[in-house]
Amino acid sequence: MFTEQDFIQTNFSTIDKTAFAWSAPSNIALVKYWGKKENGEQIPANPSISFTLKHCKTITSVEVKRKEMNESFSFDLLFEGQPKEEFKPKIQKFLERIERFCPYLKNFHLVIDTKNTFPHSSGIASSASGMAALAMNIMSLEKALVPAISDDYFYAKASFLARLGSGSACRSIKGEVVTWGENQSIKASSDLFGVAFESLHENFKQYQDTILLVDKGEKVVSSTLGHDLMHGHPYAERRFEQAHDNLAALSTILKEGAIEDFIKIVESEALTLHAMMMTSMPYFILMKPNTLEIITKIWQFRNDTKFPVCFTLDAGANVHVLYPNNVKEKVLQFIKDELVGYCENGQYICDEIGKGATCLK
Structure with missing residues (x-):
């Protein structure tokens, strides 16, 4: 079981530039997450469980280039290839929220290009899939900087980061059915990240x-x-x-x-x-x-x-x-x-x- 402290990295290698691309799906909760604890960031007041979807997803690519000054975050945001300035404040807030866990991000300029496979005006929430896809790209960058991190750590931290952008996004990282929130019936369940449900019956x-x-x-x-x-x-x-x-x-x-x-x-x-x-x-x-x-x-x-x-x-x-x-x-x-x-x-x-x-x- 990973703790919040486990997700703080301090030793990184260096790279000049690289690029990644991930898709991440939306999900539909079966037991609903509704309400947050007041003494933490995006900590659920109750546990939830969801079906991961297959076709309703966000596709996000990130180009990464090292920059000289590292006092602030630097990024361009494109939606379907076009600048989307109104989305930038949400991404800025997300980067500020995860800075303690990903301090290397200020060393790079990011070009984030994202699109959805479902119509933007469809009424389908895109925050879960969008934040999950962005978190996967950030973890790919971290893996490039810290090659020794394990797959378990990679996916757990990706879910942890996605949660800080949108709570339900932590359930869009890995697994057919995903639980989020501590519950005695689910082994290794956590308030910090989603956990793939094991032993799903063939009926489902x-x-x-x-x-x-x-x-x-x-x-x-x-x-x-x-x-x-x-x-x-x-x-x-x-x-x-x-x-x-x-x-x-x-x-x-x-x-x-x-x-x-x-x-x-x-x-x-x-x-x-x-x-x-x-x-x-x-x-x-x-x-x-x-x-x-x-x-x-x-x-x-x-x-x-x-x-x-x-x-x-x-x-x-x-x-x-x-x-x-x-x-x-x-x-x-x-x-x-x-x-x-x-x-x-x-x-x-x-x-x-x-x-x-x-x-x-």
């Missing part, structure tokens, strides 16, 4: 996630504000206890393959997330009428056909339809026939469980 291999784009607009509530609303929330402590219990139960389900029990917990978690927002102060309703229509249709379809299809939600209106690969054809036909009409411009994205970040260069 190749699991499908079709994302129905109900609302492609900007988030009504930012993740930062949403997490902050858990401070002083009347139901927060009970919610945190529930997340621990659900994660413990789900860890057994994912090992044993009990899909019906999986459905109950996953749907309950999605509705609980939205219930917490509806009962906060100020309060928010993040669903749209079409979100509820889709949920009702899924329940009816499942009841009529006995197919193991369910939904989950992020902090927004879009619906993730989850189902095993062996019913893919029939579920996709149901989606086309019954659900597409509730999507903005009829748009949806077909994805499935993936394995994490991939080195491209």
Whole structure:
């Protein structure tokens, strides 16, 4: 188990220039992370677990060149090959946050070029995949400067760094299913970085996630504000206890393959997330009428056909339809026939469980 102190390096070799490229996927939480501890940076108030996606990902390349002056960070930021000045403050803040763990970054000028495989206006959160891809590139630079670091250290620190950019990004580094946050049921679980879930049952291999784009607009509530609303929330402590219990139960389900029990917990978690927002102060309703229509249709379809299809939600209106690969054809036909009409411009994205970040260069 790595500690925060383990991620502070002091001895580095030197290089003049190099370049790297990584892709990192988004992920969809099954047990939701909602709320941060007040006595730490990006430390979750409760543990979470997520499916890693395969196709919804960010591709980021970084060109690195040594510079003379090292008093400040120096970087250019491109999105799809074009300068993106409005993204720079977030990257600047991220670099400042990780400086203690990556002091070598001030020795270089970075050219960061990033793009998403999904439309930027799709309503799919790109912060998890974006920060994960950037963290992988930074760790490739660290590996070039400290060749002796192990693979375990490489991926754990990448997840640790990604977490400091976006909490859920730590679950986009490595593994089909990833947990984040200390929980007694998960071996080596940590608040500092994501841990790949072991012994995933065959029933959950190749699991499908079709994302129905109900609302492609900007988030009504930012993740930062949403997490902050858990401070002083009347139901927060009970919610945190529930997340621990659900994660413990789900860890057994994912090992044993009990899909019906999986459905109950996953749907309950999605509705609980939205219930917490509806009962906060100020309060928010993040669903749209079409979100509820889709949920009702899924329940009816499942009841009529006995197919193991369910939904989950992020902090927004879009619906993730989850189902095993062996019913893919029939579920996709149901989606086309019954659900597409509730999507903005009829748009949806077909994805499935993936394995994490991939080195491209």
